[in-house]
Amino acid sequence: MSLEIIESCVNCYACEPLCPNEAIYQASPHFLIDPDKCTECLGDYDDAQCSSICPVEGAIVDELGVALNLPGSLTGISEAMLAKYQAAVEATYQAALEAKTG
Amino acid sequence: MDLPVINTNSSSGEAAEGGGCASHSCGSTDDQLGHLPEHIRAKVHNHPCYSEQAHHYFARMHVAVAPACNIQCHYCNRKYDCSNESRPGVVSEVLTPVQAVKKVMAVAANIPQMTVLGIAGPGDPLANPERTFATFRELSEKAPDIKLCVSTNGLALPESVEELSKHNIDHVTITINCVDPDVGAQIYPWIFWNNKRIMGREGAAILIEQQQKGLEMLTARGILVKVNSVMIPGVNDKHLAEVSRVVKSKGAFLHNVMPLIAEPEHGTFYGLMGQPSPTAEELQALQDACSGDMNMMRHCRQCRADAVGLLGEDRGLEFTMDKIEDMEIDYPAAMVKRAEVHAQIAKELEIKDQDRLFQAQAKAALAAMRGEADAPLSRPVLMAVSTKGGGVINEHFGHAHEFLVYEASPAGVRFIGHRKTTPYCEGGSSCGDGESALDETLRVLKGCEVVLSAKIGFEPWAPLEAAGIQPNGEHAMEPIEEAIAAVYEELRAAGKLEEKPELQQKVA
Incomplete structure (x- = not known):
């Protein structure tokens, strides 16, 4: 084991x-x-x-x-909160990408 | 309470210096260290993190040798690592002690103004005792002209005090966010203690007990302790005045209340649940409320755990491990150069202190001659300054990543804090939430009536004026405090500073 x-x-x-x-x-x-x-x-x-x-x-x-x-047992961060996190990261990434290309 | 060691010295020090104006606290600047006894001032005068004046001239660095942590804080996310981020706990490259020593010596040789090496993470230095102390041991031996300091959450502090006192460490920072376990339970989800993970209030209670015990043990040995607190609105903001009183009574010499940093993209519990950070005004109000009891630190830049350079700048990219491998360092030669540079800065600071004292005396004498005691009271005014360091106004408005905020009043000029922003010239319209860089700057400068920069472009001029902030580019390259005093005097002479009527009524 x-x-x-x-x-x-x-x-x-x-x-x-x-x-x-x-x-x-x-x-x-x-x-x-x-x-x-x-x-x-x-x-x-x-x-x-x-x-x-x-x-x-x-x-x-x-x-x-x-x-x-x-999940959530150590940080108190629920799956729903995590989804929000991923969305925020994605938005930041997209904005950075747009700033670079446009 | 039981061991007010430094505190006792502090009162006798104040008594000895009392009655009249001690040279260091008089004049145009309200140095936060002005109230300290001489033996502590001597220890911190060239420490950029402890002395507001020193931070313009001396540099510090952190080495990230301590990745492990023994607690979880709701404002921290151990997964996060980004070189665009600047906040405590964030770091790009974890070093071995051998690498860290090499890096410190390379930086010390190339940046002779670097006087202080700190270990601050990215986890907790005392949860990595072997790595942390191996670094300190080597450096005490090889680079005795560098001051060492360490920053900890305090959980493992009591068991580390003995070892800490063996090295060239005369400063320890403990992050203490609460002295009440019910408050702690809202900040710390768990601690690792005696081979178990302990959740919630029980864990917070143990952490608080260890922090207080460690604080008492350090001050009993004459090691200086600064206390950091993160201000979390609705969680510990009301409680921090009590924290300030308690840590002072146990001998901490400086209290640094910092604003919570929490954004959803940091992936922290507070960031994701939308926990608000304090505004600059709320932070200042709390610092002012605590300052009656305690020396407050106001120039903290909340550096990364691998920061290099003057506060507010980061030269870490010049000293990545691959670059250091190629550097030849002759440390004995560097030490001679360093000593020369330090002596030169000390001389410069001494001349400045003298100047300031003479000016203050001349001003007081002049005021007495004019009988200005009867003149109407001038109200205090907040002014913002952009600077690249060196204590002078030498940065363009549009290039500033941060503004230093000072309060000018008839009592003199005092430093209030710094406010971060996105440089106006770098900002695009792509910031996501639609706030332009100039809007952001206008928001962070709220409450300021004047902004002084080396140069201010045409474009931001009108929006600044419309926001009640007078742009001023007439004092480029002048010492900050002298320029602010001069602008304040202009405003006063123009009759713009008479007390607002309701305030005069209150005074009467």
Whole structure:
């Protein structure tokens, strides 16, 4: 059994020093967990350490691919708010594009 | 309350200097550090982040060696990274300690005015103790002429005080947004503490306790503590006056209340829920309300965690890692040059202080001769200035990314704050919300009656006047405070500054 870090990882290093098994290592494009070393912290801590400090919802998943931190659980940002964010980013991008071409 | 160490010194310092005008706080400028005892002033006089005067002459840099964080704040989004953005926590390139040391020495050799190296993130420096302290250790050894400072959320502060006191660190900044866990629960969704993620009020209560404990431990050791607070309207704006009182009683020497930065495109909780930022006027009102109890800092530029250069400018792009790799740095030689430059600036500042004192004395003597005490009171006036640094009016109106705002009154000229804008000459009509760059500038200058620039073009002239802001390009290249004093005197002589009738009634 092992946890996995997926592509939404922002490489903040927070999890790496906490791992009791030194299973987490820096890699490109993001940190990874060595599945042979990971114990999901069983026997060491009540909660898996990496997913307890990770600031990005969904970046750490279990063997079934289920996120340990669900959307909105850490930031309070709901899916609807996120959609608004994407729209704002898109608008900013379009405006920049127009300014460049026009 | 238990350990008012610096505070105690402060009162005795004030007593010793009391009765008359101390040279540093008298005259045309109300230096925010004027009330500090001499031993603290000596420590901060060349620190651009602590001394309003020093920030025109000395530069600072931050190195981004600390990416991890142990708390979440609602004004922060750990995913965000954009080189067009300028706000704390945002950074493009995370460095290893070895890279950071190399970068600092390269900058120090090329920008001799750089006196201060800070570690501020992009996460929390004390949540990355190995990376942060490895950087400090190397620099204390290799570049002893650089002051080191660190900025933290305070959660890991008590356990770090011992190590902090070993290095050349005499300043620590703690961001304290509240002293009440109910307020904290609205700012901090979680903290990581004792191997657990702790949500909500419980987490906020632990954070507050650690911050206060860390503050007391630092001041007990004589390490200077500045407190940063983010002003969040409707959340902690009413509460920050109490924060100011509490941190002062525990020995913090300076309080820096900063406006919340929150836009939807930042992807932060506050940005997405439409949490408003304070207006420049609301911020100033709160800073003024706190200033009775505490030295307030007003020139903070809310720098990025990898900023390089004078406050308000960023020369980071000249010092990216690939450029630094090619630089040959002879640090011992650079240190000699740096010492010369620092001495020269110190001399310049001393002459300016003297000048200011003489002028103030002459003015007071003249006023006494004329019997101006009986003259009608002149009301205070806000004036905006565009400058590229060096303490003079040397930037075109249309090129300004920010304006410095000063208040002129019969008591002198005092710095109020800075207001950011989009340079008029760069703005297009493509800003999305339809607000042109000039509209934006007019909005941020609200409340100002005069704007002084090196040059002001024909086009913005009429809109400025229509908005009640008199454009003035007659004081190009003059020292800011002298120019403002001169304009104020012109307005007074023209009879434009008599107290408004309702105010006179109040006074009477």
